[in-house]
Amino acid sequence: GEDVEQSLFLSVREGDSSVINCTYTDSSSTYLYWYKQEPGAGLQLLTYIFSNMDMKQDQRLTVLLNKKDKHLSLRIADTQTGDSAIYFCAEIYNQGGKLIFGQGTELSVKP
Amino acid sequence: EAGVVQSPRYKIIEKKQPVAFWCNPISGHNTLYWYRQNLGQGPELLIRYENEEAVDDSQLPKDRFSAERLKGVDSTLKIQPAELGDSAVYLCASSSGLADDNEQFFGPGTRLTVL
Numbered sequence: 001g002e003d004v005e006q007s008l009f010l011s012v013r014e015g016d017s018s019v020i021n022c023t024y025t026d027s028s029s030t031y032l033y034w035y036k037q038e039p040g041a042g043l044q045l046l047t048y049i050f051s052n053m054d055m056k057q058d059q060r061l062t063v064l065l066n067k068k069d070k071h072l073s074l075r076i077a078d079t080q081t082g083d084s085a086i087y088f089c090a091e092i093y094n095q096g097g098k099l100i101f102g103q104g105t106e107l108s109v110k111p
Numbered sequence: 112e113a114g115v116v117q118s119p120r121y122k123i124i125e126k127k128q129p130v131a132f133w134c135n136p137i138s139g140h141n142t143l144y145w146y147r148q149n150l151g152q153g154p155e156l157l158i159r160y161e162n163e164e165a166v167d168d169s170q171l172p173k174d175r176f177s178a179e180r181l182k183g184v185d186s187t188l189k190i191q192p193a194e195l196g197d198s199a200v201y202l203c204a205s206s207s208g209l210a211d212d213n214e215q216f217f218g219p220g221t222r223l224t225v226l
Contacts, residue, residue: 004153031213042115042202042217043154088153092213098144098167099215101153 006089006102013110018076020105022089025070029091032065033099034074037086046074046087076107084109113137115218117203123224129191132221136184136205143180144204144215145188154202160186161208190223198225 003025012018024032030051035043049056049063049072056063062075076083086104093100116135124130136143141162146154157176159167162183171178175194180186190197200220206213 035217040219042219043204044217045214048214090153098156098159099146099154101155103152 004089004091004100004102006087006105008103009106009108011108011110012079014079014081016079018074018079018083018107018109020074020076020087020089020107022072022074022102023070024072024089024091024100024102026091026093026100027067027070029093031092032063032072033090033092034061034063035088035090035101037088037104039085043088079107079109081109081111083107115203115205115216117201117218117221119221120219121222121224123226124193125226126195127192129189130193130223131190132188132201132203132223134186134188134203134218136186136203137216139207140205140216141183141208142206143186144206145178145186146202146204146217148200148202148220150199157188157201193223193225195225198223 005023033048034046036046037043047058047061049065060077064073086106088104089102090099118133143160145157148154158171158178160180163180178188200222202220203218204215206215
């Protein structure tokens with residue numbers, strides 16, 4: 001069955017880089033996503049990567065995909081206090097179908 | 112452009128009572144999803160609609176949960192009767208349904224507390 005795993009917590013200092021890791025099991029996933037959830041808010045799509053790509057960069061965000069190891073990471077450069085939130089990794093299970101989410105990584109950014 | 116709208120934002124009920132949640136998706140979005148997010152977990156799909164048709168309801172506990180999207184726009188999710196374990200955030204999402212655009216846009220959710 002499909003499963004997505006993430007570490008639960010990450011704490012960094014303001015200005016440092018953050019790296020959030022994720023592993024997944026469904027090798028047929030076509031897209032992999034990173035969502036951000038702030039307290040009391042819904043999920044906001046940050047970025048996504050197509051499964052035939054190794055890397056995608058979008059301003060301060062870099063996504064790395066190792067399809068062989070089924071490992072996905074999100075790097076946030078120059079992390080700010082406003083980046084404090086819960087970050088969810090997700091994969092699409094069947095085209096246009098349901099998203100399978102990890103349990104979320106809580107990022108805490110200290111001044 | 113308005114995002115996905117959900118109401119109510121918060122609901123507190125006693126167990127065995129019924130409860131209903133409402134969702135208005137982004138205009139023109141044919142696909143609508145209901146997810147449940149338990150505390151400390153990621154969201155899990157309950158049901159997915161393509162227009163008015165429920166195309167995936169395999170994770171919906173059908174003994175107490177029901178959903179409808181009669182005109183292919185707004186949707187309602189109902190629980191009757193509610194149990195303590197139903198306390199969670201219920202998220203609605205929508206997407207265009209186009210083959211090259213599968214981004215799901217999420218509403219703010221309804222936080223349900225069952226006492």
